[in-house]
Amino acid sequence: MTMVRFDSVGLRYGTDAEVLRDLDFQLESGGFYVLTGPSGAGKTSLLKLLYLAQRPTRGRITLFDEDIETLGRDGLPALRRRIGIVYQDFRLIEHLSAFDNIALPLRIAGFGDEDIEQPVREMLAWVGLSDRARAKPPTLSGGEQQRVAIARAVIARPDLLIADEPTGNVDAEMAHRLMHLFAGLNKLGTTVVLATHDLSLVKEVPGAVMLRLDDGALKDPTGGLKHPPGRVA
Numbered sequence: 019m020t021m022v023r024f025d026s027v028g029l030r031y032g033t034d035a036e037v038l039r040d041l042d043f044q045l046e047s048g049g050f051y052v053l054t055g056p057s058g059a060g061k062t063s064l065l066k067l068l069y070l071a072q073r074p075t076r077g078r079i080t081l082f083d084e085d086i087e088t089l090g091r092d093g094l095p096a097l098r099r100r101i102g103i104v105y106q107d108f109r110l111i112e113h114l115s116a117f118d119n120i121a122l123p124l125r126i127a128g129f130g131d132e133d134i135e136q137p138v139r140e141m142l143a144w145v146g147l148s149d150r151a152r153a154k155p156p157t158l159s160g161g162e163q164q165r166v167a168i169a170r171a172v173i174a175r176p177d178l179l180i181a182d183e184p185t186g187n188v189d190a191e192m193a194h195r196l197m198h199l200f201a202g203l204n205k206l207g208t209t210v211v212l213a214t215h216d217l218s219l220v221k222e223v224p225g226a227v228m229l230r231l232d233d234g235a236l237k238d239p240t241g242g243l244k245h246p247p248g249r250v251a
Protein backbone atom coordinates (compact mmCIF):
# COMPACT_ATOMS: atom_id res chain seq x y z
CA MET A 19 0.00 0.00 0.00
CA THR A 20 1.24 3.46 -0.84
CA MET A 21 1.50 5.89 2.06
CA VAL A 22 3.05 8.90 0.34
CA ARG A 23 2.99 9.92 -3.28
CA PHE A 24 4.70 12.95 -4.82
CA ASP A 25 3.77 13.93 -8.39
CA SER A 26 5.95 16.57 -10.06
CA VAL A 27 6.42 18.36 -6.75
CA GLY A 28 8.47 21.54 -6.55
CA LEU A 29 9.10 23.96 -3.70
CA ARG A 30 10.46 27.48 -3.69
CA TYR A 31 10.69 29.94 -0.82
CA GLY A 32 9.43 33.38 -1.90
CA THR A 33 10.83 34.32 -5.27
CA ASP A 34 14.07 32.32 -4.86
CA ALA A 35 14.95 29.44 -7.19
CA GLU A 36 13.29 26.11 -6.43
CA VAL A 37 14.95 24.26 -3.54
CA LEU A 38 13.12 21.05 -4.50
CA ARG A 39 12.23 20.17 -8.06
CA ASP A 40 10.60 17.44 -10.09
CA LEU A 41 10.00 15.13 -7.15
CA ASP A 42 8.16 12.03 -8.36
CA PHE A 43 8.16 9.08 -6.01
CA GLN A 44 6.10 6.83 -3.77
CA LEU A 45 6.78 5.61 -0.26
CA GLU A 46 5.20 2.31 0.68
CA SER A 47 3.51 1.59 4.00
CA GLY A 48 5.88 -0.26 6.30
CA GLY A 49 9.01 0.99 4.53
CA PHE A 50 12.11 2.40 6.17
CA TYR A 51 13.54 5.34 4.23
CA VAL A 52 16.77 7.17 4.89
CA LEU A 53 17.09 10.59 3.28
CA THR A 54 20.65 11.75 2.75
CA GLY A 55 22.40 14.52 0.88
CA PRO A 56 24.76 17.40 1.50
CA SER A 57 23.89 20.31 3.75
CA GLY A 58 21.44 22.61 1.99
CA ALA A 59 20.28 19.92 -0.46
CA GLY A 60 16.70 20.29 0.76
CA LYS A 61 16.26 17.42 3.25
CA THR A 62 14.48 19.46 5.91
CA SER A 63 12.33 21.09 3.22
CA LEU A 64 11.26 17.68 1.91
CA LEU A 65 10.43 16.49 5.43
CA LYS A 66 8.37 19.67 6.00
CA LEU A 67 6.30 18.81 2.93
CA LEU A 68 5.81 15.34 4.38
CA TYR A 69 4.67 16.50 7.79
CA LEU A 70 2.46 19.16 6.26
CA ALA A 71 4.26 22.20 7.63
CA GLN A 72 4.90 23.41 4.09
CA ARG A 73 2.78 23.30 0.94
CA PRO A 74 4.45 22.56 -2.38
CA THR A 75 4.57 25.42 -4.88
CA ARG A 76 3.74 22.98 -7.64
CA GLY A 77 2.73 19.39 -8.10
CA ARG A 78 0.63 17.14 -5.93
CA ILE A 79 1.24 15.32 -2.66
CA THR A 80 -0.96 12.45 -1.56
CA LEU A 81 -0.65 11.26 2.03
CA PHE A 82 -2.66 8.40 3.53
CA ASP A 83 -4.73 8.45 0.31
CA GLU A 84 -5.67 12.10 0.82
CA ASP A 85 -4.74 14.80 -1.68
CA ILE A 86 -3.43 17.42 0.72
CA GLU A 87 -4.30 20.25 -1.67
CA THR A 88 -8.01 19.53 -1.59
CA LEU A 89 -8.06 18.58 2.08
CA GLY A 90 -9.99 21.18 4.07
CA ARG A 91 -8.66 22.81 7.22
CA ASP A 92 -10.60 20.27 9.28
CA GLY A 93 -8.81 17.35 7.68
CA LEU A 94 -5.26 18.42 8.49
CA PRO A 95 -5.18 17.82 12.28
CA ALA A 96 -6.49 14.28 11.82
CA LEU A 97 -3.73 13.58 9.31
CA ARG A 98 -1.07 15.17 11.52
CA ARG A 99 -2.08 13.01 14.46
CA ARG A 100 -0.97 10.00 12.46
CA ILE A 101 2.53 11.44 12.09
CA GLY A 102 5.28 11.49 14.73
CA ILE A 103 7.93 14.15 14.17
CA VAL A 104 11.44 14.54 15.55
CA TYR A 105 12.43 18.11 14.71
CA GLN A 106 16.05 19.01 14.09
CA ASP A 107 15.77 21.61 16.87
CA PHE A 108 13.69 19.29 19.12
CA ARG A 109 10.89 21.81 19.92
CA LEU A 110 10.30 20.58 23.44
CA ILE A 111 8.02 22.54 25.73
CA GLU A 112 10.40 24.19 28.15
CA HIS A 113 8.17 24.47 31.18
CA LEU A 114 7.15 20.80 31.04
CA SER A 115 9.29 17.99 32.46
CA ALA A 116 10.79 15.30 30.25
CA PHE A 117 7.98 13.01 31.47
CA ASP A 118 5.26 15.49 30.53
CA ASN A 119 6.80 16.30 27.15
CA ILE A 120 6.79 12.60 26.30
CA ALA A 121 3.25 12.18 27.66
CA LEU A 122 1.87 15.00 25.50
CA PRO A 123 0.71 12.96 22.46
CA LEU A 124 -1.11 10.53 24.77
CA ARG A 125 -2.77 13.39 26.67
CA ILE A 126 -3.84 14.99 23.37
CA ALA A 127 -5.28 11.62 22.31
CA GLY A 128 -7.40 11.68 25.46
CA PHE A 129 -5.63 9.14 27.68
CA GLY A 130 -5.94 9.61 31.43
CA ASP A 131 -3.03 9.68 33.90
CA GLU A 132 -3.52 6.02 34.82
CA ASP A 133 -2.94 4.98 31.18
CA ILE A 134 -0.04 7.33 30.64
CA GLU A 135 2.31 6.50 33.51
CA GLN A 136 3.53 3.10 32.34
CA PRO A 137 4.12 3.79 28.63
CA VAL A 138 5.97 7.02 29.46
CA ARG A 139 8.15 5.19 32.03
CA GLU A 140 8.90 2.53 29.38
CA MET A 141 9.84 5.16 26.80
CA LEU A 142 12.06 6.97 29.31
CA ALA A 143 13.83 3.68 30.00
CA TRP A 144 14.16 2.95 26.28
CA VAL A 145 15.95 6.22 25.63
CA GLY A 146 18.02 5.89 28.81
CA LEU A 147 16.46 8.79 30.69
CA SER A 148 14.62 7.13 33.58
CA ASP A 149 16.56 9.22 36.07
CA ARG A 150 15.76 12.49 34.25
CA ALA A 151 11.95 12.15 34.20
CA ARG A 152 11.35 15.30 36.23
CA ALA A 153 14.02 17.43 34.53
CA LYS A 154 12.91 20.32 32.32
CA PRO A 155 14.43 20.70 28.84
CA PRO A 156 16.69 23.71 29.63
CA THR A 157 18.51 21.56 32.22
CA LEU A 158 19.05 18.66 29.77
CA SER A 159 22.00 18.26 27.41
CA GLY A 160 21.43 18.43 23.65
CA GLY A 161 21.57 14.65 23.37
CA GLU A 162 19.14 14.20 26.25
CA GLN A 163 16.72 16.68 24.68
CA GLN A 164 16.98 14.82 21.41
CA ARG A 165 16.08 11.56 23.15
CA VAL A 166 13.05 13.19 24.82
CA ALA A 167 12.00 14.47 21.39
CA ILE A 168 12.30 10.96 19.95
CA ALA A 169 10.34 9.42 22.82
CA ARG A 170 7.58 12.00 22.33
CA ALA A 171 7.45 11.32 18.59
CA VAL A 172 7.08 7.56 18.92
CA ILE A 173 5.01 7.06 22.08
CA ALA A 174 1.64 7.15 20.35
CA ARG A 175 2.82 4.62 17.72
CA PRO A 176 2.38 6.92 14.71
CA ASP A 177 1.65 5.44 11.28
CA LEU A 178 4.45 7.60 9.92
CA LEU A 179 7.56 8.67 11.81
CA ILE A 180 9.54 11.57 10.35
CA ALA A 181 12.86 12.38 11.98
CA ASP A 182 15.30 15.13 11.00
CA GLU A 183 18.88 14.20 12.00
CA PRO A 184 17.59 12.24 15.02
CA THR A 185 21.05 11.03 16.03
CA GLY A 186 22.89 14.29 15.39
CA ASN A 187 23.52 15.01 19.07
CA VAL A 188 24.24 11.60 20.56
CA ASP A 189 27.31 9.36 20.68
CA ALA A 190 27.77 6.30 18.45
CA GLU A 191 26.41 3.86 21.02
CA MET A 192 23.23 5.86 21.60
CA ALA A 193 22.84 6.36 17.83
CA HIS A 194 22.97 2.58 17.44
CA ARG A 195 20.38 2.13 20.18
CA LEU A 196 18.05 4.73 18.69
CA MET A 197 18.29 3.13 15.26
CA HIS A 198 17.37 -0.14 16.92
CA LEU A 199 14.34 1.60 18.44
CA PHE A 200 13.31 2.99 15.03
CA ALA A 201 13.80 -0.42 13.41
CA GLY A 202 11.67 -2.05 16.14
CA LEU A 203 8.94 0.49 15.61
CA ASN A 204 9.16 -0.13 11.87
CA LYS A 205 8.72 -3.87 12.46
CA LEU A 206 5.53 -3.06 14.35
CA GLY A 207 4.24 -1.31 11.23
CA THR A 208 5.33 2.31 11.45
CA THR A 209 6.67 3.73 8.21
CA VAL A 210 9.90 5.58 8.97
CA VAL A 211 11.51 8.45 7.07
CA LEU A 212 14.64 9.87 8.58
CA ALA A 213 17.11 12.42 7.30
CA THR A 214 20.75 12.04 8.23
CA HIS A 215 24.27 12.88 7.18
CA ASP A 216 25.48 9.67 8.81
CA LEU A 217 25.41 6.98 6.15
CA SER A 218 26.65 4.31 8.55
CA LEU A 219 23.13 4.42 10.05
CA VAL A 220 21.68 3.01 6.82
CA LYS A 221 23.59 -0.23 7.40
CA GLU A 222 21.93 -0.65 10.78
CA VAL A 223 18.55 -1.32 9.19
CA PRO A 224 18.43 -4.19 6.72
CA GLY A 225 16.09 -3.33 3.90
CA ALA A 226 16.30 0.43 4.43
CA VAL A 227 15.84 2.38 1.22
CA MET A 228 18.23 5.25 0.72
CA LEU A 229 16.96 8.42 -0.89
CA ARG A 230 19.58 10.91 -1.91
CA LEU A 231 18.85 14.58 -2.45
CA ASP A 232 21.29 16.53 -4.52
CA ASP A 233 20.64 20.15 -5.24
CA GLY A 234 16.89 19.70 -4.81
CA ALA A 235 16.49 16.58 -6.97
CA LEU A 236 15.98 13.06 -5.68
CA LYS A 237 17.93 9.92 -6.48
CA ASP A 238 17.34 6.34 -5.44
CA PRO A 239 20.79 4.72 -5.05
CA THR A 240 19.59 1.51 -3.39
CA GLY A 241 16.84 1.12 -5.97
CA GLY A 242 14.14 0.54 -3.39
CA LEU A 243 11.50 2.95 -4.62
CA LYS A 244 8.57 1.40 -6.40
CA HIS A 245 8.34 4.42 -8.65
CA PRO A 246 11.83 5.90 -8.67
CA PRO A 247 12.47 9.48 -9.68
CA GLY A 248 12.66 10.02 -13.41
CA ARG A 249 16.04 11.62 -13.41
CA VAL A 250 18.34 9.12 -11.77
CA ALA A 251 21.94 10.08 -12.50
Ligand SMILES: Nc1ncnc2c1ncn2[C@@H]1O[C@H](COP(=O)(O)OP(=O)(O)OP(=O)(O)O)[C@@H](O)[C@H]1O
Nearest residue numbers: 031032034037055056057058059060061062063064
Ligand atom coordinates in the same frame (compact mmCIF):
# COMPACT_ATOMS: atom_id res chain seq x y z
N1 LIG B 1 12.20 29.19 5.36
C1 LIG B 1 13.09 29.33 4.37
N2 LIG B 1 13.13 30.46 3.62
C2 LIG B 1 14.01 30.62 2.62
N3 LIG B 1 14.92 29.68 2.26
C3 LIG B 1 14.93 28.54 2.96
C4 LIG B 1 14.03 28.31 4.05
N4 LIG B 1 14.27 27.07 4.56
C5 LIG B 1 15.28 26.56 3.82
N5 LIG B 1 15.67 27.42 2.86
C6 LIG B 1 16.73 27.19 1.85
O1 LIG B 1 16.41 25.99 1.16
C7 LIG B 1 17.58 25.23 0.88
C8 LIG B 1 17.43 23.83 1.44
O2 LIG B 1 17.41 23.92 2.87
P1 LIG B 1 17.09 22.67 3.80
O3 LIG B 1 17.13 23.15 5.22
O4 LIG B 1 15.87 22.01 3.33
O5 LIG B 1 18.36 21.74 3.50
P2 LIG B 1 18.96 20.50 4.30
O6 LIG B 1 19.36 19.50 3.28
O7 LIG B 1 17.99 20.07 5.35
O8 LIG B 1 20.24 21.12 5.01
P3 LIG B 1 20.96 20.66 6.41
O9 LIG B 1 21.50 19.28 6.17
O10 LIG B 1 22.05 21.68 6.55
O11 LIG B 1 19.93 20.72 7.49
C9 LIG B 1 18.75 26.02 1.47
O12 LIG B 1 19.33 26.77 0.42
C10 LIG B 1 18.10 26.93 2.48
O13 LIG B 1 18.83 28.12 2.61
